[in-house]
Amino acid sequence: MNQKKPPSPGASPDAALFQKTILKWYDQYQRDLPWRNIQNPYATFVSEMMLQQTQVKTVLPYYGRFLKELPDWKALAGAKEEKVLKLWEGLGYYRRARSLQAAAKKVMTDYGGKLPDTLEEILELPGVGPYSAGAILSIAYQKPIPLVDGNVIRVFSRIFVLRGNLKSGEGHQRVWELARSLVPSQRPGDFNQALMELGATVCFSENPQCLLCPMMSQCEASQRGIQNELPEMPKQVKSVEIPMAALLAEQNREFLVKKRTQDEKWLKGMWEFPSAEGKNHEEARKKLEQILKMKMEPREIREVRHQITHHKISLKLFKALPLKKKAFPRGYRWVSAAELMKLPFSSAQAKLRKWVLEDPFLGQKSELDSGPLFKTKTRKK
Numbered sequence: 001m002n003q004k005k006p007p008s009p010g011a012s013p014d015a016a017l018f019q020k021t022i023l024k025w026y027d028q029y030q031r032d033l034p035w036r037n038i039q040n041p042y043a044t045f046v047s048e049m050m051l052q053q054t055q056v057k058t059v060l061p062y063y064g065r066f067l068k069e070l071p072d073w074k075a076l077a078g079a080k081e082e083k084v085l086k087l088w089e090g091l092g093y094y095r096r097a098r099s100l101q102a103a104a105k106k107v108m109t110d111y112g113g114k115l116p117d118t119l120e121e122i123l124e125l126p127g128v129g130p131y132s133a134g135a136i137l138s139i140a141y142q143k144p145i146p147l148v149d150g151n152v153i154r155v156f157s158r159i160f161v162l163r164g165n166l167k168s169g170e171g172h173q174r175v176w177e178l179a180r181s182l183v184p185s186q187r188p189g190d191f192n193q194a195l196m197e198l199g200a201t202v203c204f205s206e207n208p209q210c211l212l213c214p215m216m217s218q219c220e221a222s223q224r225g226i227q228n229e230l231p232e233m234p235k236q237v238k239s240v241e242i243p244m245a246a247l248l249a250e251q252n253r254e255f256l257v258k259k260r261t262q263d264e265k266w267l268k269g270m271w272e273f274p275s276a277e278g279k280n281h282e283e284a285r286k287k288l289e290q291i292l293k294m295k296m297e298p299r300e301i302r303e304v305r306h307q308i309t310h311h312k313i314s315l316k317l318f319k320a321l322p323l324k325k326k327a328f329p330r331g332y333r334w335v336s337a338a339e340l341m342k343l344p345f346s347s348a349q350a351k352l353r354k355w356v357l358e359d360p361f362l363g364q365k366s367e368l369d370s371g372p373l374f375k376t377k378t379r380k381k
Contacts, residue, residue, distance in 0.1 A: 018218065019184045019191060025214035026194035031056070031201070034063060036193070041115040041140040042072055048135045049100045049127060053093060056200065062091055073113050076104035085269055085344035092308070092347060094267055099127025117141045130176075139189035146179035147192050148172070151199025157231035158203065158221035165234040237310045244313055245284035246275040246349070247296060248356060249320040254334040255356070256320075257343065261331065266308060271343040273317065273352060274332065281316050288318075292328065295321040302355055306348035315348050317356075 030036070033056065035047035046066060050059045066087050070076040076084070081101065088097035103125040107115055115136075116122050122133050134147030153166045156178050164171045184191055202209045210222045221227040249256040258274045260267050274292060278284035281300070289296055300316035307313065335343070337357055345353055 014218075015182055015184075018182055018215075021214050021218065022194045022198065023187060023190060026190060026197060029201075030193070030197055034060070041136070043067060044140040045103070045115060045136055046100065048132050048139075049096050049103075050091060052096060052132065054091060058091065062088070073104045073107045073115075076101055077108045081269055082344060086342065089344045089350065090347055094270060094346075096127060098269065102126040103128065115140065117143065119143075119145060134179075135192060138183070138192045142187070142189055144183050144185045144188040146176065146183040147196075148175050148179050149196060151196045151203070152179060154205060154231055155195055155199045155203050155215075158208070158227050159215055159219045161220045161224070161226070161230065163230075163232055166231050167234060239307075239310050239312050242277055242311050242313045243279070243281045243284055244275050244277045244315045245281055245288050245296075245300075246273040246315055246317045246352060247288055247292065247320055248273060248301070248317055248352075249294075250356075251334075254336055255340055256328065257333055257335055257340065259331045259333075267346045269344075270346050270349075272345060272349040275315070275349075281314070285316075285318055297321060302352060304348050304351045306346075306351075313348060315352070317352050 035043060038044070047059070047063055050062060050066075069087055070079055070084070079101065081098065084097050084101050085094060088094060091097075106125055107113060111121075116125075117137065117140075119133055119137060122128055122137060123130075128136070131147050131149050134145040137143040137145045138147065153175055156162060156175050157166055160178065162171065162174060166172055166175050179195075182191075198213070198215070202213050206228070208227050210216050210219070210227060213219065213222070216222050219227070221230050247256065256274060257271050260270050260272060262268050274288060276284050276288040276291060278287050285296055285298070296318040297320075298318075300318050302317040304315050304317075305313065306315065340353060340357070
């Protein structure tokens with residue numbers, strides 16, 4: 001069976017049928033999401049920054065809280081970075097939060113507090129790439145600008161039987177060409193959202209729900225029965241194991257924490273229990289002892305695992321040996337439990353924080369030199 005030619009722009013009957021079919025389905029079955037059907041470019045911008053590489057269900061609780069605390073460009077531009085990061089805590093990819101604030105500052109200084117409505121200008125904003133630009137301009141300003149994300153790649157790969165790597169090179173350009181040829185001049189925002197919605201709720205990566213799909217009669221992969229073979233994914237990058245050690249130092253109900261610098265590899269500006277990485281946990285622990293000029297117990301009291309892109313982090317928490325409160329390098333602070341909760345922590349470090357603050361022994365023994373904080377031998381994993 002020969003592959004159909006892709007629809008041509010605008011006047012193509014195939015394009016018109018594609019647009020009509022998917023928009024009709026979207027009108028009937030779209031999810032009720034708080035960033036839809038609103039006339040607020042700022043809220044649209046925030047939602048799209050949050051949705052980058054992040055599932056809708058993860059974003060939902062963050063979106064409302066963020067807008068309540070920082071309701072407009074001025075509020076976001078003028079906020080302390082620490083507050084922005086705290087509101088973002090748990091969403092991951094924290095560079096997005098810093099880029100979002102940087103974009104707000106540029107909107108205030110260069111555009112008088114109004115989000116620009118041209119592709120050239122919006123691509124100048126920090127954190128905005130071709131996908132985000134297409135989403136924001138089509139949704140906020142009804143500009144017929146296409147977008148391509150993982151959902152769109154999956155939908156197009158099946159409907160048009162596109163082979164090879166569609167995430168880079170010629171294959172990726174092919175998907176963008178299709179997106180440009182199909183986006184309508186009327187309701188472009190709804191059309192782009194419909195494509196993503198179809199990929200997220202029907203055209204799953206595994207076991208797509210073809211019988212529920214409005215595009216089934218137009219989908220070559222479904223007609224051939226090869227939908228589960230597409231898209232053809234590139235080889236995954238091999239995971240890298242990163243052993244890390246973190247220090248729990250507590251005295252008089254205060255905890256030692258550290259702010260990550262702008263020179264560090266990731267999680268810039270986030271707070272944490274002081275930590276270091278090494279070839280193994282023992283090396284990481286000794287490195288941390290050298291940095292802080294203090295001793296730690298050799299056995300961890302807690303371990304959490306977390307993944308950032310292809311980096312698999314194993315973070316072990318070690319208790320400090322008895323110490324007197326001392327001065328530490330710049331960026332370190334002693335904070336109370338209440339202050340600890342207000343600081344922005346990464347997902348892995350936040351798990352340690354939650355566990356530390358909920359441990360019943362902390363309420364009974366608050367000083368390290370007055371006895372063990374944790375019964376490590378009897379604690380259930």
